[in-house]
Amino acid sequence: MRVVVVGATGNVGTAVLRRLQVEQDTEVVGVVRQVPPADAPPPYRDVVWHGIDVAAPSSVAALTAAFAGADAVIHLPWLLQPNHDEPVMAATNIGGLKHVLAAVAAARVPQAVVVSSVGAYSPGPKRRRVDESWPTGGLATSHYSRHKAVNERILDRFEQDHPEIVVARLRPGLVMQGLVGEELRALFAGPLVPVRWIGRIPLGVLPLPPRTVSQVVHADDLADAFARTVLRRAAGAFNIAAEPVIGPKDVAAVMKARWLPIRIAPLRGLVWLAWHLRLVAVDPGWIDIAVSVPLMSTRRAREELGWEPRIDAVAALSEAVRGVSDRTTTDGSPHLGGTAS
Numbered sequence: 469m470r471v472v473v474v475g476a477t478g479n480v481g482t483a484v485l486r487r488l489q490v491e492q493d494t495e496v497v498g499v500v501r502q503v504p505p506a507d508a509p510p511p512y513r514d515v516v517w518h519g520i521d522v523a524a525p526s527s528v529a530a531l532t533a534a535f536a537g538a539d540a541v542i543h544l545p546w547l548l549q550p551n552h553d554e555p556v557m558a559a560t561n562i563g564g565l566k567h568v569l570a571a572v573a574a575a576r577v578p579q580a581v582v583v584s585s586v587g588a589y590s591p592g593p594k595r596r597r598v599d600e601s602w603p604t605g606g607l608a609t610s611h612y613s614r615h616k617a618v619n620e621r622i623l624d625r626f627e628q629d630h631p632e633i634v635v636a637r638l639r640p641g642l643v644m645q646g647l648v649g650e651e652l653r654a655l656f657a658g659p660l661v662p663v664r665w666i667g668r669i670p671l672g673v674l675p676l677p678p679r680t681v682s683q684v685v686h687a688d689d690l691a692d693a694f695a696r697t698v699l700r701r702a703a704g705a706f707n708i709a710a711e712p713v714i715g716p717k718d719v720a721a722v723m724k725a726r727w728l729p730i731r732i733a734p735l736r737g738l739v740w741l742a743w744h745l746r747l748v749a750v751d752p753g754w755i756d757i758a759v760s761v762p763l764m765s766t767r768r769a770r771e772e773l774g775w776e777p778r779i780d781a782v783a784a785l786s787e788a789v790r791g792v793s794d795r796t797t798t799d800g801s802p803h804l805g806g807t808a809s
Contacts, residue, residue, distance in 0.1 A: 592762025610753030649791025
């Protein structure tokens with residue numbers, strides 16, 4: 469089997485490489501903007517690399533050539549920075565998907581698997597689970613959510629236009645792993661936020677709204693879901709998240725702080741001001757996602773893919789916090805802060 473992973477050196481992409489490389493008789497092809505060095509260690513070793521910027525309209529021809537003979541294409545690229553320049557992000561987040569799907573059709577690849585997100589969902593309940601039929605209209609106040617919702621419509625249209633191609637979309641919760649701690653720091657904290665002591669010494673209080681309820685999945689477990697989707701040639705949408713659901717008390721405990729309940733508006737205003745002044749990298753849209761998107765049921769993934777997470781949500785969050793504190797990087801990766809794939 470020949471599997472092409474587009475965006476293969478990021479948070480999710482690196483984990484997908486690790487997972488696919490344990491499969492026998494599987495050739496892995498990586499498509500990235502910056503190819504890893506020739507002497508890069510695993511999981512970047514033994515990958516056929518193509519250096520292609522999917523944001524460029526001219527990339528379709530190169531992508532089509534890279535996809536030749538592929539059994540499946542996994543699409544992961546996503547820009548989270550510079551979040552003060554949304555057109556730059558949209559060129560990769562939305563334009564990149566359009567270019568990849570055009571190449572999938574041109575190369576007659578039989579399956580396309582695309583990373584979506586819980587952030588694609590319209591606002592929903594925090595006290596019960598929703599399945600994959602919940603509307604994916606996104607949140608107007610979040611660039612991340614808007615782009616994910618647009619991509620859901622692009623995938624809908626592609627499925628209609630190309631019924632011969634099996635299309636799957638995975639909608640994970642927050643994706644965590646310790647090996648990309650420095651990348652997560654750059655994406656969400658920025659250079660001015662001290663991170664060395666996070667999760668190591670008591671921080672006092674952590675102000676969060678009670679509705680800050682999120683789902684988390686470890687990157688390795690998400691990678692397993694991608695592999696199972698490809699190996700089973702599964703179609704449709706799959707929610708991917710570990711248990712338990714993470715509430716504000718859980719976040720505070722991991723951060724070694726005491727939870728201080730706070731209204732949404734003051735916290736959002738504070739984050740907006742710090743982001744506007746470029747004191748932090750995270751924008752207020754992430755607050756809106758945390759308090760607005762619904763809790764997902766993962767029943768379909770468990771039943772149809774045989775998927776079960778190996779790492780619970782609290783452990784995944786704790787590992788990521790330690791990675792951020794240690795500013796951990798993956799040996800051999802050319803990846804720097806700015807992308808989430």
